[in-house]
Amino acid sequence: MRQQFSAYINGIGTAVPAYSSTQQKAAEFMAEVLQLDERDSRRLMALYRHTRIDRRHTVLADYVRPREEYTFYTNSPGMEPFPTVSQRMGVYRQEAVPLALKAISDCFASYPDFDPQTITHLITVSCTGLYAPGPDIEIIEALGLPTTTQRLAINFMGCYGAFNGLKTADAIVRADKDARVLVVCVELCTIHFQKKNETDHLLSNALFADGSAAVIVESNPRPEQAFRLRSFYCDLLPEGKEAMAWHVSDFGFEMTLTSAVPTFIQQGIGQLMERLLTQCQLTLDDIGQYALHPGGRRILEVIEQQLGITAHDDRHAYEVLRQNGNMSSATVLFVLKEIWNELASGETDIDPERPNILSCAFGPGLTLESMVLEAVTTEPAYATVKSSSASAPVL
Numbered sequence: 305m306r307q308q309f310s311a312y313i314n315g316i317g318t319a320v321p322a323y324s325s326t327q328q329k330a331a332e333f334m335a336e337v338l339q340l341d342e343r344d345s346r347r348l349m350a351l352y353r354h355t356r357i358d359r360r361h362t363v364l365a366d367y368v369r370p371r372e373e374y375t376f377y378t379n380s381p382g383m384e385p386f387p388t389v390s391q392r393m394g395v396y397r398q399e400a401v402p403l404a405l406k407a408i409s410d411c412f413a414s415y416p417d418f419d420p421q422t423i424t425h426l427i428t429v430s431c432t433g434l435y436a437p438g439p440d441i442e443i444i445e446a447l448g449l450p451t452t453t454q455r456l457a458i459n460f461m462g463c464y465g466a467f468n469g470l471k472t473a474d475a476i477v478r479a480d481k482d483a484r485v486l487v488v489c490v491e492l493c494t495i496h497f498q499k500k501n502e503t504d505h506l507l508s509n510a511l512f513a514d515g516s517a518a519v520i521v522e523s524n525p526r527p528e529q530a531f532r533l534r535s536f537y538c539d540l541l542p543e544g545k546e547a548m549a550w551h552v553s554d555f556g557f558e559m560t561l562t563s564a565v566p567t568f569i570q571q572g573i574g575q576l577m578e579r580l581l582t583q584c585q586l587t588l589d590d591i592g593q594y595a596l597h598p599g600g601r602r603i604l605e606v607i608e609q610q611l612g613i614t615a616h617d618d619r620h621a622y623e624v625l626r627q628n629g630n631m632s633s634a635t636v637l638f639v640l641k642e643i644w645n646e647l648a649s650g651e652t653d654i655d656p657e658r659p660n661i662l663s664c665a666f667g668p669g670l671t672l673e674s675m676v677l678e679a680v681t682t683e684p685a686y687a688t689v690k691s692s693s694a695s696a697p698v699l
Contacts, residue, residue: 311477313470313531313677315418315520317411318641319403320361320513320628323368327357327510333367334509337383337499352510356601356622360513360629362494363399383499386555392495396433400516401442404428404490407516407634408447411486414644415520420447422484425476429458429465429489429633431550432496432557443488462550462667463597465489465633466517467536467675473521474533481523490516491632496556508559511600515631517638525680529648531640531661532678537580544568544670565599568670570606576664577611580674592658593679594618595639597665598625607664620646636665640677647679654679 325333331352335345366374376395377383412418426449428440440455458468466489473485493512498505525532547568549560581587588611596607598621608618615622620642624635631638643661646652664674 309478309481309523311474311521311533312525313519314522314526315411315415316641316644317407317414318517318638319406320515321363323365324359324361325367326359327352355510357629358626362514363492392556395495396492397435400433400490401439403516404488405446407518411518423449423486424483425454425485427456427469427472427487429469431460431462432492463632464665464667464671464673466636467673471536477521477523485521488518489634491634493632498558504560504562508561511630513629513631515634517634529681532680534676534678535584536675539576539672541568541572541670548668548670550668566602566606572672573607574610576672576674584676591660591662592655593643593661595661595663596621597636
């Protein structure tokens with residue numbers, strides 16, 4: 305029988321584009337483009353405020369420039385002619401890899417002792433662009449990795465795509481203790497802006513943003529800090545497949561995101577979590593941290609209700625949502641990065657009784673993905689909880 309090894313996230317990095325807009329400015333941009341009257345503009349502003357997003361990032365300078373300086377959209381009423389799929393994919397080819405390389409650089413910075421030349425596998429995850437030869441090959445070339453580095457592209461799976469990247473890395477490392485897998489998610493959601501007044505388009509335009517994240521997965525944990533990949537569980541709610549979808553149209557990728565999504569998640573999340581925890585012989589009492597995908601404010605709220613947790617328990621997801629919006633597959637790794645940084649800073653130590661991190665994300669299908677990670681370290685400073693610090697957050 306083949307020996308099985310554990311898999312650990314030993315490094316994690318994130319990156320966002322240089323351009324950013326406040327949610328208020330984004331709403332003003334949208335109201336102008338859609339040529340809304342005063343009443344509808346007020347309603348749109350209320351929708352944007354309700355998201356609990358302060359700022360979102362984009363690779364397109366047009367979102368933060370005066371109309372007369374547009375270079376991607378046209379400076380005309382309604383921005384006609386509207387950019388085609390070909391034009392949007394041109395932006396993706398130009399911007400995706402540089403953003404991914406920023407996330408990879410941040411990942412390497414979080415793991416100073418790691419030698420990038422030892423990478424054996426590269427997994428890229430994206431649902432906002434496609435081309436071949438693709439980002440995987442360009443990343444190999446940019447990092448100077450051997451041409452024999454094994455590559456896998458996971459595409460068009462939406463917000464839960466990172467889970468499939470991690471599951472694949474987990475399987476590779478468990479089968480080969482010498483494997484070192486780099487997983488990279490890069491999403492340019494803002495290049496697919498749709499100029500439509502339907503509620504689902506207004507909602508998706510209010511939530512999505514650009515970002516990239518990268519992790520290193522190995523068979524042995526770093527002494528300072530690591531996240532062990534314990535267990536994964538996936539389920540499908542076919543009755544909700546019309547509530548969230550992602551289609552290629554003549555003018556970009558169209559996201560369907562209805563207000564019914566939280567209701568479907570509310571119906572399925574309890575059973576999903578129960579099966580995941582049973583699979584790894586845990587209960588919610590064993591969970592010390594939560595890394596929930598912030599698909600939107602209401603989604604986080606219904607999960608909290610179903611799991612019986614507080615907004616403080618879910619604080620990392622809210623912080624990522626506030627600072628970045630929804631960056632599709634990369635977002636949940638941003639949440640894990642928040643937890644990683646908090647543990648590394650010593651603001652919160654690993655509770656030896658509850659070292660586990662519960663994570664989940666959702667996407668077209670309606671797909672529910674989940675996993676349990678374990679925060680591990682051999683450093684004494686992380687071995688006990690800070691009972692003497694009154695300011696330490698309560699988990």
